[in-house]
Amino acid sequence: MTLQIKKLGKYVGAEITGIDLRQPQDMKIKTAINKALSDHVAIVVRGQNFTPQEYVEAAKVLGDPFPQNFTDYNHPDVEIINIVSNQHRDDEGKRIKRGGNWHTDHTNHECPPKFTVLYAVDVPRHGGNTAICNMQKAYEHLPDYLKEKIEGRETVNVNQGRAAARISPKAVKRENEQKSTPINHPIIRTHPENHRKAIFFHPIKTDYLTGYTPEETKNLFADILMEGIKEEFVYNHQWSDGDMLVWDNRQAMHRAIHDYDPKEQRQMYRLLIQGDRPF
Numbered sequence: 001m002t003l004q005i006k007k008l009g010k011y012v013g014a015e016i017t018g019i020d021l022r023q024p025q026d027m028k029i030k031t032a033i034n035k036a037l038s039d040h041v042a043i044v045v046r047g048q049n050f051t052p053q054e055y056v057e058a059a060k061v062l063g064d065p066f067p068q069n070f071t072d073y074n075h076p077d078v079e080i081i082n083i084v085s086n087q088h089r090d091d092e093g094k095r096i097k098r099g100g101n102w103h104t105d106h107t108n109h110e111c112p113p114k115f116t117v118l119y120a121v122d123v124p125r126h127g128g129n130t131a132i133c134n135m136q137k138a139y140e141h142l143p144d145y146l147k148e149k150i151e152g153r154e155t156v157n158v159n160q161g162r163a164a165a166r167i168s169p170k171a172v173k174r175e176n177e178q179k180s181t182p183i184n185h186p187i188i189r190t191h192p193e194n195h196r197k198a199i200f201f202h203p204i205k206t207d208y209l210t211g212y213t214p215e216e217t218k219n220l221f222a223d224i225l226m227e228g229i230k231e232e233f234v235y236n237h238q239w240s241d242g243d244m245l246v247w248d249n250r251q252a253m254h255r256a257i258h259d260y261d262p263k264e265q266r267q268m269y270r271l272l273i274q275g276d277r278p279f
């Protein structure tokens with residue numbers, strides 16, 4: 001088999017074929033896959049048929065799996081896998097819709113995951129896409145007045161910050177009780193491989209941006225997303241069962257589109273891959 005890489009979107013996405021991820025991969029293949037992520041921001045390998053353990057082994061081609069925040073939803077047999085499902089419900093019995101707004105994963109860690117991996121176990125017939133935006137392009141096209149406002153600033157990250165557009169009193173209470181250790185990250189980060197600058201933040205995990213109040217941060221984030229995220233910078237992944245999608249959190253933000261029939265199942269296995277300290 002020969003590995004092939006075909007571009008999908010203008011600024012995000014490439015499909016990789018000619019690889020059986022259930023087999024051990026040599027260094028040449030690992031380097032090619034990691035380079036494809038640096039070059040294309042996201043990659044998809046279609047038609048996989050993994051057991052949970054095989055999936056974890058396959059993802060090691062990308063690096064070391066990283067423990068997840070929402071342990072309630074971890075796979076019962078293979079705990080490093082987090083199950084993302086529209087069947088999960090909150091304490092009041094309402095369906096939990098995770099990741100519907102633009103964000104990047106797990107910024108409350110000193111070294112947040114460089115990649116997020118989703119494997120489609122069961123997907124709705126229509127809708128339920130995952131959207132991925134190239135945040136280097138978003139930064140490049142940001143108006144100068146916004147670039148100046150965020151230049152040199154850092155997000156202060158906790159489990160549940162106050163800069164989110166919508167934040168429940170329950171979440172604030174939980175944060176106050178748990179008192180997570182704040183972790184600072186540059187809001188403009190440099191990719192360690194392609195050396196380009198990208199906007200990097202998670203609204204829910206940000207308590208505030210240095211030099212601004214939580215309220216000012218919330219408004220600034222809204223402006224950045226509105227001005228920076230353009231349709232042409234976004235790849236919308238339309239899911240089929242067996243797709244394995246990976247994106248590079250060092251240069252992407254993502255969101256799930258909750259537009260499908262809620263009676264249908266949408267279940268993914270998520271893995272995170274250890275990253276380095278953003279700079």
Ligand SMILES: [Fe+2]
Binds near residue numbers: 099103104105254
């Ligand atoms: Fe996410």
